[in-house]
Amino acid sequence: MRKNLTAPLILAWTLSATAQTPDSGTFLLHKFAQNIGKEHYSLQHTEAGPQYSIDFKFVDRGSPVPLKAKLAMTQENEPRSLIIKGNTSRFSTINDSIQINDRAAFIRVDDSSYSRDLGPLAFPVAGYSPGTVQMLLLKYWESHGRPASIPILPTGAVQIRLDGDDVIDQDKPLRLRRYVISGLVWGNELLWTRTDGELVCLITNDAEGDKLEMMLEPYESLLPTLLTRAAGYGMEMFTRGTILPKAKPTAIVGGTLIDVTNGASINNSVILLDGGLIKATGRSGELAVPKGYTVIHAEGKTILPGLWDMHAHFEQAEWGPAYLAAGVTTVRDCGNEFEYINAIQGAIDGGKGVGPHIEKAGIVDGPGATGLGIIRASTPEEAVAVVKKYKDNGFVQIKIYSSIKPDVLKAICQEAHRQGLTVTGHIPEGMTIQQGIEDGMDMVNHVQYVYSVMKMGKDRSVDVNDSANQRVFRFIKEHGTVLDPTVGVFEMVFRNTKDDITRMEPAFHSLPLPLQALFSNMGMPPANADRFKPILESMSRIVKAMHDQGIPIVAGTDMGFPGYSLDRELELYVAAGLTPLEAIQTATLIPARVMKQDKVAGTIAPGHRADLIIVEGNPLTQIRDIRNVRTVVKEGQVYDPANLHGLAGFGK
């Protein structure tokens, strides 16, 4: 960087923040807190200006995700070009080139090229990776007087703000600067730099929506601390650092109240809420509204219990408002980073964040390179220790992941049951669903584990009435096993990318732009999608057949379109042959039962938590009305979905 001695005085720390970048650096990349790869950059000083060569690569559950990039700057530290090629997740690639010349950019994205005129500011950055580009974006923002917004190339804009300082207790306290960047991925990224401007930690989300952490090599041990703080800061942005006021006594008057146990309804109902609980329910004229109650009018609308998503991964704070906006007042988190989910739950329960109740399932995987995360169990002894760690931290369930060995699975189930926890999960590789159930699993995630043991035809379709297949259903039924099918996940990955995505998700265009980009890339070319059709149809038939057997089915999304994918899951159950009421039960009554919460949740009844939704139309008549949530009440707090969607970065 050239020093301009005639420049006006600026704050000393701004100077230091734009100080020379070291000639090389390495960031350790983490997913589920596990170091799964690294990003290395080296800086060459050329005549035209500094040039960064970046080599980024992680291996996620056995799949390599390599990326190479070159970012060139001018001698004045203005961006000149970015060339980036490789993978951005296990399922997505990138191949972009951006050349900047005299207020114009020449852009190539895959096979299409175009040029764009530029204003005074523009920075080439093509997503969450590599971290080096974000580090330089931050320096660019500093050296241009911290503008409110910076247009980015090939498309979009980012907002950056300095959010505060963190002091980390070590032998010698370490002071870090905390920044928030929005616009690059869904929601807010958190970044920490040293006081000299060097990027120490970036917490972002990769192109499959998983949280990804990049740590400057010497600082890797700070990750658990920074994850905890990231959860807290991410959540506090929704409450502006204050604690939510206590819920006021509220009466919901005039709506049609549904009893989801049997579909009975009370027209023109009154529901009284106080102290976060449902006090009373009744008919208008019979149940009076006491003095001091705030009245919400619900004439013409339907009132249902708050919904449950039984397969969440709360990987960023924005899930909180996004879930509530869709009427989801409880989620089972099916695997997360230990520190992160504890801090997220702590923030929500402490009124310092906005989000659903969380029932935590603690993930555990076996040894080996294809494993996920850092909580592993290779022996029965380790299994016992893992269960204890989770139990001691308020987890109610263990989530088995794919590399667990059979003897360890048995030990986990035994110890979990001894401690009063239940066990859900993937069926470990090499095992069948019957073996997993016999080893003690109470629940299974994803219908594929049922599908894969079915007798099937040449086109891989399944006849659910086949006697061998019926035996599988009876086995599952006799063991009382619970299934969250996540049919919506399979619909998404088997999707024909040429199909109109709004047929699957009518609110698609209201999603934050980075999510729209992520989802439009998911799916298959038409010919492949055709081949997977019989599988998807079979999965639906299996769900219906299992439901008919009396096997508890619970609705879960495994993320997807935040909040809305739960609606989609219910629509798919109805398409499979469940009645709308039965579908709604999979997201209310049955989850509450299988999670042993039916004394406090799952229906609208006196003494239960005041978790309910007011919906336009009647989802019992047409399930798609479940999308029309107009008011959400969680523990007596009343939320407007439009405001919540604003917090989560959704458009209209």
Ligand SMILES: [Zn+2]
């Ligand atoms: Zn999952």
